[in-house]
Every structure is written in structure tokens, then in C-alpha cells.
Amino acid sequence: MKINLKPENEIERLQVLKDYAILDSLSEQEYDSIAQLASFICGTPIALVNLIDEDRQWFKSKVGINVSETSRELSFCQYTILGDDVFEVQNATENKLFSENPLVTGSPNIRFYAGAPLRTRNGFNMGSLCVIDTEPRALNVEQKNALKLLADQVVALLDSRKKHLDFLESQKEIQNFIELSKDLVCIANVNGLFYKVNPAFTKVLGYSKEELEGTPFIDLVHPDDLAQTYKEVEKLSKGELTISFENRYRCKSGDYIILSWNTSPEPNTGNLYCIARNVTKEKEAEQHLIDGNNLLEESQHIAKIGSWKFNLVTNDLVWSEGHYRIFELDQLPSDQLYKEYRSRIHTDDLVKLDQVSEDVIQTGKDFKIKYRIVFPDQRVKHILEIGQPFKNEKGEVIELKGIIQDVTEITLAEQKIIQKSKEIRDIRSALDESAIVSISDQQGLLTYVNDNFCSISKYTKDELIGKDQRTITGHFPKAFAKQILKTIVNGNVWKGEMRNLAKDGSYYWEKATIVPFLDEKNKPYQYISISTDITDQKNAEANLQSALLNLGKKNNELDQFAYVVSHDLKAPLRAINNLSEWIVEDMPDMPEAVSANFDLLRGRVLRMENLINGVLEYSRIGRTEIEKEKIDLKLMLNQIIDSIVPKQGFEITIGENFPVIESERILLQQVFSNLISNAVKYSDKPVGKIDCQYKALPSFHQFSIKDNGPGIAIEYHKKVFKVFQTIEARDVKESTGIGLSIVKKIIEEKGGSIHIESEENKGCSFIFTFPK
Structure with a gap:
């Protein structure tokens, strides 16, 4: 099988073939007659009117064969369209190009082929008129000439068909054009x-x-x-x-x-x-234009507008009647008009106007300017002028045209509005700086809130605008809300205090004034609320009242407790401890079991004394002022560890980022000492590990003390901070059960918090915060 061959003008040839619109068309007698005549003249059983498409050869007419097309790469005709004369193969089995072609080795067993190209007037070969036989043979000169003449007739049919189609298409286009x-x-x-x-x-x-x-x-x-x-x-x-x-x-x-x-x-x-x-509308528009011109003159008079043009080549200045009317001048010749015009412009504005004119001439851009004219009696008018440059064929500005308007009344009104607007802005700025401001519409929906409102309520403006404030931040009795609403709906100002609810669930107090804005019917159409934050004041009042009621009672209770601990509890303990020591001294040969019991007795006495001291220490937390000082936390931790943690059997890690802070040293020492002491006391590993780390939060210092001890089950995470609570029996671990209570009270008294992250047998982390 040979490589598919294509003419040099293949792309153009295919487009011409497409323009004929013949491919896949129905059978037509004219083409069938030519194929039959070719078969008869050449004496072959097969004759084809064959058109070569991009990938196939399609038979417009066929004699002696049933298929309507074959692959182009198998076709003999692909060689025919490469030349201008009849292409003949006398014995395909002996031809190198076709001996292995499936159409030769199989059905229809082609042995002889002769084809004349279907060549258009423009030199494009669309296909061929070919004759085929199953026996080797050759055409004589007359048969070849006849085949070429018949091929020309096929092309003539194609051209005629195309002209007819073009004519029909043209007729259709004209008809569509007329119809549409x-x-x-x-x-x-x-x-x-x-x-x-x-x-x-x-x-x-x-x-x-x-x-x-x-x-x-x-x-x-x-x-x-x-x-x-x-x-x-x-x-x-x-x-x-x-x-x-x-x-x-x-x-x-x-x-x-x-x-x-x-x-x-x-x-x-x-x-x-x-x-x-x-053209009815156009005629109406022309009449409207005439009427409009008349109306324009009347409108210019009413609107105090005038028009002008100035020729830069001839220096001619032309004004409309409206222009003269605004400048309060009679009709003047062009040269006198220009001089009089400039004499009436305010001296400060004349320079500005000349600069604008110069810029327009240079840039060719439209312009808009305001200036003042001054009359002999010192009256002043404010003028708005809008102009446009016009250029010649060389792009040079040769003429200026424009309009002017007397905007004196508008300008004076704008100046008053600007002044009033500044006053309003200054008042609003002052309010926004110091007050909580909101505006609600007639239905009570917020239309404006200032930054102070968002700051205290914790809501964003998007969350507030269009919402009813009463359903978002309002948190007061219904009767109170009705009383406010009744007052302002009747057009009266309401003043008072109210408690509101912030987004984060906290409460805040406002001292508010709500002013209704009334329409022409004396009905409120919006309300402005101006208030101040009195939360601290209200909280202080409540706290002060509570403190005054409880302070005396608590102090009396604590004093009584301290007295009992100091005199009624410690004295007997010391006597028991002394007596046990005397007995041991007097009986050096007592049995070992008895001596052990006396040791246990003294241990219990010491625990009791430590417990009493812990309770006293717990009661004093927060009652006395401790002076703050600068503390190098890393240095302090190293000192605590040196005094509490054994040298052998423990690995200590301290983060590098511990800061130097200003706080109460003794309180932090108590907190760290208790937590590190607990980690040492309850360590159950051959090598105990204690890790101290620091993290800076926006308003707090965060510390963590982590160990690899037995851990604390989740159900005990809160219990261990209660007074006298221990996890293990005191006989197993010597403990008063008050150390963590002291830690928690110190931290919470300072405004921080503490919690545990731990599971049983997986170590324990105490994480606490201290305010900055």
C-alpha cells in the first residue's frame, strides 16, 4: 500500500469541492448517463464519476459496482488528480503502485484502470471520470479523448448546478432581506x-x-x-x-x-x-427641536444661563442674549465686548481663567471653571463656565465654545451648607469620640452605629445595621422597654440608665438620652440615642456595697480563726511533740517497734502543724498588699529547683523565653514552689522529668509545669484544688491537701486561671495564667 498523495493546492481544492455542495447528494440522471456512456465507449464493466474528499473517494455516479465510497488511500483516482491527462494502469498486478492494493488483491479485483481528471476552470481537480476492468487492457487514443470530453461534461454539470444553487441562494437572500x-x-x-x-x-x-x-x-x-x-x-x-x-x-x-x-x-x-x-417620528422630532429652541431661550432666561463662542484666529467673541443679561451689558461690538468682559472678572480669578484657557489650547480638553464678576456698584456674581475647544484639520485649536450660568444663589447656599456641615461634623466627631451613638428608624431598626457602640457591644456594624437593637443588646424588663417606647413614640425625649447584653454574654450599663426626630406631621421618623458607658461605675457601686456588708464579718471570722489556730491548736501539738521526745530520751532501750510508733507520732504532729500553717497562709492571701518588683522568672525557677528538686533522679527543662516581669515575687514563688514540689513528691519513675515552659498571650503570661509522673484522672482535675483534698491516702504520701488550694487562690486573686491537662499514668501538666 502506497503513501497517500495530495496535490500542492490541496487546501484550496477541498474548499472549492465544498463550495460545489455535491458530496453525499442524491443520484442524478445526468451524471448516471455520462458514467454509462463512458463504460460503453471504453468497453469496461465499471465506470465511476468520482470526487476526492479529504479522506475518501465518493461516487456521484457508478456503473457495475454497488459501494458509494472507498478510502482515499486505496484509490487509483488520487493519482489521476495529480495530473492533467488520462491516468492509465494497464495491468495493476504488475504495477509497483497497485500490486498489493486490496482492491487489486481482493474485490472488485481491479486489473485495468483509466481516469480523466474533473478539472475546473480555475485549475482544481475535483476528482475523476474513470473506467475499470477486471482484465488487463489498454485504451486507444479515441477512447482516451472521449473519456476527457465526458469528464469536461461532468465539470460543466457541476458548474451549472453550482450556478443554480448560487442563484437560488441569492434569491433567498434578497427575499429574506426584503422580508426582514x-x-x-x-x-x-x-x-x-x-x-x-x-x-x-x-x-x-x-x-x-x-x-x-x-x-x-x-x-x-x-x-x-x-x-x-x-x-x-x-x-x-x-x-x-x-x-x-x-x-x-x-x-x-x-x-x-x-x-x-x-x-x-x-x-x-x-x-x-x-x-x-x-419618518413620522423624525418629523415630530424636527418640530420638537423647533419648539425646543424656543423653550431653550425661555429656559436660559429662567435658569440664568448664557452661551458664547470665541474665535482664536479672528479674536471675535459672540454672546447669546442670556450671556449679556447675566453680565448686565448691552450689545457691543466684538472688540469692545472682550475688553468689557475681562474688566468685570474678579482680579484674583482672571489669572486663573487665563491659565485655564492656555491649558485648553495646549491640551484640547474640555474645561469647567467657577469665577466671580464684580459690578461697578461692588455687587458680586458667581459664574459657572463650561467650555469645549474645536480644532481644524491640522489638530490646532481654533475656537472655544461654551455656556455660563449665574450660580450666585447656589454658591451662597452651598457656602452656608458647608459651614453648617462642618459644625455638624464637629459635633458628631465630638460625640463619636466620647459617647456611644446609634440611630434607629421608625420601626426601631438600626441605621447607624458608631465605633464606640461596636466596641462596647462586641458586635460589628454589619451585625447591627438593619437589626432591632432591643432584640440584640436590649436586656431589661418588658415594662421598662414599653415605658421607653411610649415616651419616644409620643415625640418626647427619654433619659435614664439601662443594662444591655454584649455579644460575648457580658453585661454593660449605659446612661442614655434618646431623642426622636419629628416629620412635618410631628411624628417620629427616626431616633438618635446618645449614651455613656457607666458599667464600671455600676459594678463599682455593687462591689462596694457588697464589700462593705461582708468586710467586717469576714475580718472578724478570719481574726477568730487565726486566734484559735495560734493558741488552741498549736500549743497542744507542741506539748505532744515535746513529750514524745522526752519519753524517747528517757527510754533509750525501748523496743524498735515502740520507737517507730513515736517517730510516726511526731510525723503526724508535724503534718498537723504544717496544715495549720497552710490554712493560715491560705486565709491571708489577698488580704495584704504586696509590693511589686522586677522578677527574672528564669533565675527564680532555677533557685526554686535548686532548693526543692533532688540532684539525683530528675531531669529539669526550663524554656529559654521566660521574661523579666513586674509582679509580687512571694506569690509567684509560692505558686511555682507548690507545683514543682508536687511533681517531685509524686514522681514514680526511675528518672523524673519536669518541664517548665512560657507563652506570651495578648493580656496574660501563660506558664506550664509538666511532669512524667502517675498523672491525675480526669474526675480529680477540679477536686485537687479544694482545701484538704488529696488523691492518695496521707499514710502513703505525706500531704496536707492545701498546697494546690493556695496555688489556685493566688492565681485567681490576681485575675488569672489554672487548669490541669492529664490522664492517669500519662504524666500531668499544670497550666496557669498571670495578668501582665
Whole structure:
């Protein structure tokens, strides 16, 4: 099988073939007759009218074969279209190009092939007219010439078919153009009848196609336009064209519209080919323009507007009547007008105006400027001027045109508004700086909140605007809310204190004034609330009251407790301890078991004394002021560890980022000492590990003390901070059960918090915060 061959002009050839629109068309007798004649002349059983597409050869007509197409790469005809003459293969089995071709080795067993190219006038070979035999053979000269002549007839059929298709397509396009045209298109006759009309005709006039075709067009012309219309028809009968002839036509509704006609007569048929356009709106627009010009002059007078133009080449200045009226001048010659005009412009503004003119000439851009004119009696007018430059063919600015407007009243009003706006802005700025401000509409929905409102309520503006404040932050009794609403709805100002709820669940107090804004009917249309934050004041009042009630009682209780501990508990303990020591000294030979019991007795006495000391220490937390000092936390931790943690059996880690802070040293020492001491006391590993770390939070210092001890089960995480609570029995671990209580009380008294992260047998972390 040979490589597929293609002509050099293959792309163009395929496009020409496509333009013929012949591929896959139905069978046609003309082409079949040529194929049969070729088969007869050449004496072959097979003849084909064959067209070569991009990947196939398609048979427009076929004799002696049933298939309608084959692959291009197998075709003999692909070689035929490469030349201009008949391509002949006398014995395909002996031809190197085709000996292994499936069409030769198999059905239809081609042995002989001869094909004449189907060549267009432009030199493109579309395919071939070919004859095929199953026996080797050769054509004589007459047969070859006949084959070429028949191929030319095929091309002539293709061209004729294409012209017919083009004509039909052209007719269709013209018809579509006429049908879709918005213009009125018709064919009439000089005898005065409509012959054909397009849809636009029926749509504009309102008559059906049947009502118009065959009807005298004169019948629809306005009576006042008949004479001129007859004259125009007479000119058309003489072969003259009609261009933009206008007359009025009656619609089916009875209304008249204005049509502008362009008509061309056909002398041979007497037909008139007409195109009309409905120009009613344009005519109305022209009249409106005339009326508008009159109105413009009146409007300029009312609006205090004038127009002008200035020729930069001739220095001619032209003003409208309105311009003269604004400048309070009589009509003047151009040279005098220019001088008088400049004399009336305020000296400070004249320089600015000249600069603008110079910039416009240089840049060619439009301009807008305000300036003042001063009259001899020192009256001042404020002028707004808008101008536009015009250029010549060289791009040079040669003329300026524009309008002016007397904006004195507007300018003075704007100046007052600016002054009042500044005063309002200053007042609002002062309020926003120091007060909580909100505005609600008639339904109570927030339309404005300032930053202070968002700050105290913890809501963003997007969360507040369009919402009812009472359902978001309002947290007061319904009766109280009704009393407020009743006051402001009646147009009265309400003043008082209210407690509100912030987004984070906290409460805050405001001392508020709510002022209703009243409309022309004396009904509120919005409300402005101005308030101050009195949360601290209210909390202080409550705290002070509570403190005053409880302070005396607590102090008495603590004093009594301290007295009992110091005198009633410690004295007997010391006596027991001393007595046990004397007995041991007096009986050096007592049994070992008895001596051990005396040791246990003294241990219990020591525990009791430590417990009493712990309770006293716990009671003193927060009652006395401790002076703050600078503390190097890392140094302090190292000192605590040196005094508490054994040298052997423990690994200590201290983070590098511990800061130097200002706080109460003794309190932090107590906290760290208790936590590190607990880690040592309850260590159950051959090597105990204690890890001390620090993390800076926005408002707090965060510390963690982590060990690898037995851990604390979750159910004990809160219990261990209670006074006298221990996890293990005191006989197993010597403990008062008050150390962690002291830690918790110190931390919470300072405004911090502490919690445990631990599981049983997985070590323990105490994490606590201290305020900065």
C-alpha cells in the first residue's frame, strides 16, 4: 500500500469541492448517463464519476459496482488528480503502485484502470471520470479523448448546478432581506395599484397583505397630498427617479403617518420598485427641536444661563442674549465686548481663567471653571463656565465654545451648607469620640452605629445595621422597654440608665438620652440615642456595697480563726511533740517497734502543724498588699529547683523565653514552689522529668509545669484544688491537701486561671495564667 498523495493546492481544492455542495447528494440522471456512456465507449464493466474528499473517494455516479465510497488511500483516482491527462494502469498486478492494493488483491479485483481528471476552470481537480476492468487492457487514443470530453461534461454539470444553487441562494437572500427589512418595500405600477408588499408594509400601515395588494395606492394618500403625489407619479412614468419624496398615508386605524419614498421605474414592465421609510417620528422630532429652541431661550432666561463662542484666529467673541443679561451689558461690538468682559472678572480669578484657557489650547480638553464678576456698584456674581475647544484639520485649536450660568444663589447656599456641615461634623466627631451613638428608624431598626457602640457591644456594624437593637443588646424588663417606647413614640425625649447584653454574654450599663426626630406631621421618623458607658461605675457601686456588708464579718471570722489556730491548736501539738521526745530520751532501750510508733507520732504532729500553717497562709492571701518588683522568672525557677528538686533522679527543662516581669515575687514563688514540689513528691519513675515552659498571650503570661509522673484522672482535675483534698491516702504520701488550694487562690486573686491537662499514668501538666 502506497503513501497517500495530495496535490500542492490541496487546501484550496477541498474548499472549492465544498463550495460545489455535491458530496453525499442524491443520484442524478445526468451524471448516471455520462458514467454509462463512458463504460460503453471504453468497453469496461465499471465506470465511476468520482470526487476526492479529504479522506475518501465518493461516487456521484457508478456503473457495475454497488459501494458509494472507498478510502482515499486505496484509490487509483488520487493519482489521476495529480495530473492533467488520462491516468492509465494497464495491468495493476504488475504495477509497483497497485500490486498489493486490496482492491487489486481482493474485490472488485481491479486489473485495468483509466481516469480523466474533473478539472475546473480555475485549475482544481475535483476528482475523476474513470473506467475499470477486471482484465488487463489498454485504451486507444479515441477512447482516451472521449473519456476527457465526458469528464469536461461532468465539470460543466457541476458548474451549472453550482450556478443554480448560487442563484437560488441569492434569491433567498434578497427575499429574506426584503422580508426582514424595517423599511416599507413594494412593487407598484404606474396604473396606481400595489402589486407586492413586504411584511413591514403591513405592520406599519396595519392592513393585511391581501388588503393592500391589488389596491390603488392613491386611496391611502392624505387628500392634501394628492396633487403633489400625482405629479410625482407622472415623473415616474417618464422614467425619472423619485428621491426622498414625502406624503402622508392613512393607516388602518385612521391615523396618518409620513412616508419618505425612493422609487425607481422599470420602463419595460411599467413596474415601480419602491422603498419607503416611516419618518413620522423624525418629523415630530424636527418640530420638537423647533419648539425646543424656543423653550431653550425661555429656559436660559429662567435658569440664568448664557452661551458664547470665541474665535482664536479672528479674536471675535459672540454672546447669546442670556450671556449679556447675566453680565448686565448691552450689545457691543466684538472688540469692545472682550475688553468689557475681562474688566468685570474678579482680579484674583482672571489669572486663573487665563491659565485655564492656555491649558485648553495646549491640551484640547474640555474645561469647567467657577469665577466671580464684580459690578461697578461692588455687587458680586458667581459664574459657572463650561467650555469645549474645536480644532481644524491640522489638530490646532481654533475656537472655544461654551455656556455660563449665574450660580450666585447656589454658591451662597452651598457656602452656608458647608459651614453648617462642618459644625455638624464637629459635633458628631465630638460625640463619636466620647459617647456611644446609634440611630434607629421608625420601626426601631438600626441605621447607624458608631465605633464606640461596636466596641462596647462586641458586635460589628454589619451585625447591627438593619437589626432591632432591643432584640440584640436590649436586656431589661418588658415594662421598662414599653415605658421607653411610649415616651419616644409620643415625640418626647427619654433619659435614664439601662443594662444591655454584649455579644460575648457580658453585661454593660449605659446612661442614655434618646431623642426622636419629628416629620412635618410631628411624628417620629427616626431616633438618635446618645449614651455613656457607666458599667464600671455600676459594678463599682455593687462591689462596694457588697464589700462593705461582708468586710467586717469576714475580718472578724478570719481574726477568730487565726486566734484559735495560734493558741488552741498549736500549743497542744507542741506539748505532744515535746513529750514524745522526752519519753524517747528517757527510754533509750525501748523496743524498735515502740520507737517507730513515736517517730510516726511526731510525723503526724508535724503534718498537723504544717496544715495549720497552710490554712493560715491560705486565709491571708489577698488580704495584704504586696509590693511589686522586677522578677527574672528564669533565675527564680532555677533557685526554686535548686532548693526543692533532688540532684539525683530528675531531669529539669526550663524554656529559654521566660521574661523579666513586674509582679509580687512571694506569690509567684509560692505558686511555682507548690507545683514543682508536687511533681517531685509524686514522681514514680526511675528518672523524673519536669518541664517548665512560657507563652506570651495578648493580656496574660501563660506558664506550664509538666511532669512524667502517675498523672491525675480526669474526675480529680477540679477536686485537687479544694482545701484538704488529696488523691492518695496521707499514710502513703505525706500531704496536707492545701498546697494546690493556695496555688489556685493566688492565681485567681490576681485575675488569672489554672487548669490541669492529664490522664492517669500519662504524666500531668499544670497550666496557669498571670495578668501582665
